Amino acid sequence: MSARLPSHPATARSFAARIFAFAAIAFLAACELSIPETGGNAGQQIDPSAPVQVALLVPGGTEAAEVNAIAASIENAARLAIADLDGVEIDLRVYNTARDAGQASQMAATAVADGAKIILGPLDAASANAVGVTVAPARINVLAFSNNPAIAGGNVFVLGNTFGNVSDRLVSYAGTQGINQFMIVHQDDLAGSVGRDSIATSIRSAGGTVSGVEAYPFSQEGIFARASAIAAATNASGAQAIFVTDNVAGGLPILATSLEDQGLNPANTPLIGITRWDAAPQAASLPGMQGGLFAMANAGREAAFRNRYEASYGSAPHPLASIAYDGIAAIGALAATGDRDALTTGSLTRASGFAGATGIFRLRRDGTNQRALAVARIVNNQIAIVDPAPQSFGRGGS
Numbered sequence: 001m002s003a004r005l006p007s008h009p010a011t012a013r014s015f016a017a018r019i020f021a022f023a024a025i026a027f028l029a030a031c032e033l034s035i036p037e038t039g040g041n042a043g044q045q046i047d048p049s050a051p052v053q054v055a056l057l058v059p060g061g062t063e064a065a066e067v068n069a070i071a072a073s074i075e076n077a078a079r080l081a082i083a084d085l086d087g088v089e090i091d092l093r094v095y096n097t098a099r100d101a102g103q104a105s106q107m108a109a110t111a112v113a114d115g116a117k118i119i120l121g122p123l124d125a126a127s128a129n130a131v132g133v134t135v136a137p138a139r140i141n142v143l144a145f146s147n148n149p150a151i152a153g154g155n156v157f158v159l160g161n162t163f164g165n166v167s168d169r170l171v172s173y174a175g176t177q178g179i180n181q182f183m184i185v186h187q188d189d190l191a192g193s194v195g196r197d198s199i200a201t202s203i204r205s206a207g208g209t210v211s212g213v214e215a216y217p218f219s220q221e222g223i224f225a226r227a228s229a230i231a232a233a234t235n236a237s238g239a240q241a242i243f244v245t246d247n248v249a250g251g252l253p254i255l256a257t258s259l260e261d262q263g264l265n266p267a268n269t270p271l272i273g274i275t276r277w278d279a280a281p282q283a284a285s286l287p288g289m290q291g292g293l294f295a296m297a298n299a300g301r302e303a304a305f306r307n308r309y310e311a312s313y314g315s316a317p318h319p320l321a322s323i324a325y326d327g328i329a330a331i332g333a334l335a336a337t338g339d340r341d342a343l344t345t346g347s348l349t350r351a352s353g354f355a356g357a358t359g360i361f362r363l364r365r366d367g368t369n370q371r372a373l374a375v376a377r378i379v380n381n382q383i384a385i386v387d388p389a390p391q392s393f394g395r396g397g398s
């Protein structure tokens with residue numbers, strides 16, 4: 001286990017920042033963000049007989065090869081989505097933001113001057129907020145790749161799968177299994193804190209009970225030191241399950257093993273996680289993970305997207321690429337209606353939603369999103385789908 005987590009607290013914080021780069025990327029500088037006011041049914045009108053001009057803001061233009069690779073994958077996925085549209089023409093124009101809010105704002109202003117009808121991207125929350133403010137006077141909507149609900153609203157919609165969306169789905173499913181009392185256990189960092197709050201909100205909204213909340217430092221020593229107290233608190237609380245925020249690539253395997261070592265039986269008090277446990281399938285073989293629940297996308301659609309992307313570009317898509325595909329899919333579906341108001345708030349938030357790369361999704365009036373997710377359980381060291389992702393909105397799954 002020593003290779004999984006650093007033991008020195010300072011090193012652990014740095015390591016945690018890397019581990020949660022994808023999950024928590026959108027929450028950076030959240031306290032400095034403001035939602036632009038647009039009011040009413042914001043959004044540019046389009047000419048249904050002409051190509052729809054879409055500005056794609058990607059994080060390219062930096063000296064970091066990894067970031068430029070993400071930008072390329074996002075653009076590739078957007079173009080793949082365009083190729084899948086039937087009877088709709090998209091005039092895609094790509095702008096590099098260099099992952100800088102100031103440059104993102106400048107590129108957005110350039111895109112408006114170039115005639116953009118809607119903006120897809122950017123990646124980071126601060127950049128998305130800056131772009132939203134910049135283009136609000138032009139009444140242009142922004143479909144950001146962020147998963148941070150703090151920036152959602154006004155003319156900014158977040159396409160990233162939020163912790164709240166995941167926890168809503170899992171709490172709902174757990175309720176059908178008679179589970180409504182939960183202990184929340186989280187790592188003491190930004191992603192852990194945001195996850196904790198999302199879980200608590202979902203539980204209380206569903207009428208459940210938060211039996212207790214426990215935290216641990218993101219290090220081996222931190223987990224080992226807190227495991228006994230967490231196990232004791234869980235037993236004393238009467239919790240029926242333990243909601244965890246950690247990741248299979250981070251501290252979750254050690255946490256699950258440590259809690260079992262302290263006498264918590266996963267058959268009686270299973271773990272429920274808001275991260276993708278299938279990201280490291282070997283974690284399913286751990287005794288402490290047995291019976292655990294987590295949410296995932298529609299596996300069939302996700303595999304089909306990945307295979308088509310690899311066939312087209314010769315490499316696997318970045319995890320964020322599917323979100324870019326979804327943005328174009330939504331824009332294309334709305335443009336196909338022939339409605340001049342296709343890109344306004346009222347159209348973007350249609351109740352039926354859209355068919356995306358990994359399943360259906362829809363945008364909400366508050367700027368957040370709802371994604372159809374499957375619920376999976378670890379059974380006999382294998383990942384099994386126990387409640388498939390809904391094919392349409394209107395039943396229990398989210």
